[in-house]
Amino acid sequence: MxxxxxxxxxxxxxxxxxxxxxxxxxxxxxxxxxxxxxxxxxxxxxxxxxxxxxxxxxxxxxxxxxxxxxxxxxxxxxxxxxxxxxxxxxxxxxxxxxxxxxxxxxxxxxxxxxxxxxxxxxxxxxxxxxxxxxxxxxxxxxxxxxxxxxxxxxxxxxxxxxxxxxxxxxxxxxxxxxxxxxxxxxxxxAPDPFLVVDIEDDPIGTPNLEFICDPRFPYVSIALPHGVRRLEFKVEKDQIVNDIDVTDEFMTTCLNKIKPSLNHSNILRRRVYRHNxxxxxxxxxxxxxxxxxxxxxxxxxxxxxxxxxxxxxxxxxxxxxxxxxxxxxxxxxxxxxxxxxxxxxxxxxxxxxxxxxxxxxxxxxxxxxDVVFGLSKLIPAAHKYITTMKWKPIPKFTKGILVTAPKKEKHSPVGTIFFQPDVKDEQGNIKKLDNIIGLNFAIIAWGSDPSIHFDDETRDIVKKIGAKILTVVPEEQRESALEIKSKSDSDSEYIFDHTYAVNEWFDWTYGSVVVIRPDRFVAGITQPSEFPELMKALAKKLALVKV
Ligand SMILES: Cc1cc2nc3c(=O)[nH]c(=O)nc-3n(C[C@H](O)[C@H](O)[C@H](O)COP(=O)(O)OP(=O)(O)OC[C@H]3O[C@@H](n4cnc5c(N)ncnc54)[C@H](O)[C@@H]3O)c2cc1C
Structure with missing residues (x-):
């Protein structure tokens, strides 16, 4: 070039x-x-x-x-x-x-x-x-x-x-x-700009986020860490100065509407934004x-x-x-x-x-x-849907770097984000799962070491992508698992399911060996004996370069 x-x-x-x-x-x-x-x-x-x-x-x-x-x-x-x-x-x-x-x-x-x-x-x-x-x-x-x-x-x-x-x-x-x-x-x-104001020594104090949906004066009030209060107000165009600020009079009017005692003295920053x-x-x-x-x-x-x-x-x-x-x-x-x-x-x-x-x-x-929100409280499923944020679109892939499940499997976790339980490592320390995986692929198997089923090509793929192999067993089986490990030359590490959460997760799926991508998405799941086929299909998706 x-x-x-x-x-x-x-x-x-x-x-x-x-x-x-x-x-x-x-x-x-x-x-x-x-x-x-x-x-x-x-x-x-x-x-x-x-x-x-x-x-x-x-x-x-x-x-x-x-x-x-x-x-x-x-x-x-x-x-x-x-x-x-x-x-x-x-x-x-x-x-x-x-x-x-x-x-x-x-x-x-x-x-x-x-x-x-x-x-x-x-x-x-x-x-x-x-x-x-x-x-x-x-x-x-x-x-x-x-x-x-x-x-x-x-x-x-x-x-x-x-x-x-x-x-x-x-x-x-x-x-x-x-x-x-x-x-x-x-x-x-959006046609209406909003003014964002951060105030120190939080004069309001409530710990959460409030949307005040008043059509005459809509505003948002948010408690932030370190005693800061975030306020957001709809702004009239003629109140904007220098494209990103408002007149002091407008600022005073907004603050007074919330609380007459609020004044400018504690304002850390203020700025006008447009919503795109x-x-x-x-x-x-x-x-x-x-x-x-x-x-x-x-x-x-x-x-x-x-x-x-x-x-x-x-x-x-x-x-x-x-x-x-x-x-x-x-x-x-x-x-x-x-x-x-x-x-x-x-x-x-x-x-x-x-x-x-x-x-x-x-x-x-x-x-x-207001009517719709009111009615939703009367319907438990609708109420739960709203309060537990079920409406939030958590990413789920149907295409991409994954090996889709057989059609008959109705509740496939493939393409979803793997959950993160606490587990115990081989030394007995309680850790969040990701802290054991690191920024790597992971092959997580329930019950027994999946590498027993690897053929040469699978071993090669696992090595190329640098996947961690983790075998999960109940905490109760720690001693026997570590004894098996001491006698084998497998690369698998053991992790121990002291909360039974991993057991529960596998219980609802059709496989017992799951491949997790470095971004924690489930790339595929299968049974141990079919694992080589899964890895070969995944290798194609990953466009692995043949040496
Ligand atoms: C009022 C407000 C409230 C928000 N609240 C939330 C919230 O609660 N939660 C949330 O998830 N998001 C929120 N956001 C959005 C969030 O702040 C942005 O989405 C996020 O900062 C975007 O990050 P970014 O790294 O993509 O871009 P930016 O943070 O904008 O960084 C881009 C950087 O590129 C630099 N740059 C640009 N051009 C060049 C160049 N030619 N050469 C070199 N450098 C260049 C810029 O200087 C800048 O530092 C809010 C935004 C606003 C304005």
Whole structure:
């Protein structure tokens, strides 16, 4: 590829990531831990620290767990953070309080995006193979069959150019990477802007999130960690100044409507936002790949922009690493858009719907909403559906990197996210399952070591993809299991099901050996004797390169 700056030869990387927002940072951490040489370029001189994400879900915390930063991140997270919808008379319409912890974490949590982003940033210092350059604005983007090249300039006016095999555009909603791709970004922008205000020394104090669905004055009030209160108000266009702020008079009016004693003195930050609902037509064009807001924008009402972005990173990083390392062909990357686009669309749709429920376009719709919520309380199944967040579109793939179940199996877990129980390791320590698996494929078998059934080709595939083999037995059988292990040369580790949750999971499925992808999706399940067939089919899906 020609060097457009005509200067010395550009430095080469495996992957260039544009944008050090949470999605770029997560992708860099994952690629870093997988041994990929990464360059991140960020145009600002530091991470964005204005008020943004406040809701983080269980899937995202699990993704942060995959890069071993969950304990640090949890310092800025409030778990079990319920959301309540009230009407204009302060009557409770619906309370969203999903108490299940299927993926190992609380489903609804409040967080401080800038503080968690900072932890993702600090996490990069663990990897010598990851370089992050601030104040580096990328201006041109080129790709050909061999690789990609970017050029740009630093804040001091220095020109730079870099090459890589792939480029990840996690450069936000106004993505220039996207503009350099042959894709569309269709959707809409809501007519009414919203003002977001963060107040310190929380003057309201209630621990959860409240949607006050008053058609005359809709607002959101959210308790955040570290005693911060987030308020969001609908803004009249003539109250906006400098595109992102409001007049002080308007600010005072809003605060006084909530509580006459509220004043400006404790305001940490305030900013006006517009709500977009947009989705890119394809997340990838050859060597350019989009992730996060660059690929999808959604209104904040379900708090899913950040979470969807981390889902992208979690889906993309391991695939990109396999391709860059030459384990899989480039074809593996086709599954990224295939797997991520549908769920992103569902998240956009549910976010738009929530906005309509919160702030309907007319009074009739507001009354209708109140009636529907009221009736739902009378129907237990409907009530449970709402309160336990059954409506949240948790990703489930029907196509992509998976080996689908035989048609007769009605309740196949293939394509769903594997649950995360606590288990005991060989030393007797209680651990969350993912902490034993690491950022790897896992073959988890109930009862007995599955590797007994491996043929040479299966062994070869397992080695190529670096899968961990885990045999699960009840805690009661610890002694005999470890004795069997001591006499065998198998690579399987034992884990012990002291809560009987793994037993329960396998009890409901048709197989006893399950293959989990590094992003924790179930790639396939079968019985031990048929495991070689499953792995051969999966190897094809993974586009493994034959040596
Ligand atoms: C008010 C508000 C509330 C929100 N609440 C939630 C919530 O509760 N939960 C949730 O999940 N999400 C929420 N979101 C959405 C969430 O903040 C975003 O989805 C998330 O920050 C997107 O991350 P990203 O990494 O994709 O992009 P960004 O964070 O926008 O990062 C993109 C980065 O790319 C850099 N960049 C751009 N162009 C270039 C270039 N040419 N060269 C170099 N660098 C470049 C930018 O400077 C920026 O740092 C909220 C958003 C807002 C505004």
């Amino acid at each position: 020609e060097d457009v700056t005509k200067e010395s030869k550009p430095e080469k990387f495996d992957v260039i990531i544009i944008g050090a927002g949470p999605v770029g940072l997560m992708t860099a951490n994952m690629l870093g831990s997988l041994g990929i040489k990464v360059l991140m370029l960020e145009k600002l001189d530091k991470l964005i620290d204005y008020p943004r994400g406040v809701g983080i879900d269980d899937e995202s915390i699990r993704t942060i767990q995959a890069i071993d930063l969950e304990q640090k991140a949890m310092r800025h997270i409030t778990p079990f953070h319920w959301a309540r919808f009230y009407n204009s008379k302060r009557k409770l319409l619906a309370s969203i309080e999903p108490r299940q912890t299927t993926f190992g974490w609380s489903r609804r949590n409040a967080f401080h995006q800038p503080l968690v982003d900072k932890i993702l940033h600090e996490g990069l210092s663990r990897y010598e193979n990851v370089t992050l350059k601030f104040s580096s604005r990328v201006e041109t983007y080129l790709q050909d069959n061999e690789g990609v090249m970017v050029t740009g300039s630093t804040r001091d006016g220095e020109l730079f150019s870099y090459q890589a095999k792939y480029l990840v555009g996690s450069d936000g909603g106004a993505s220039e990477v996207r503009s350099n791709m042959n894709v569309t970004f269709d959707g809409s922008t 609902a947009r989705l890119v037509s394809d997340f990838r064009e050859k060597r350019f790949i989009l992730a996060g807001d660059a690929a999808h924008l959604m209104p904040v009402w379900q708090g899913q922009g950040y979470n969807s972005g981390l889902r992208d990173a979690n889906n993309l990083a391991w695939k990109l690493a396999m391709v860059v390392k030459g384990v899989s062909s480039d074809k593996l990357l086709d599954s990224y858009s295939e797997e991520r686009r549908q769920n992103s669309k569902e998240m956009i749709d549910i976010s738009v719907l929530t906005g309509k429920l919160f702030s309907p376009s007319n009074r009739f719709l507001a009354v209708l909403r």
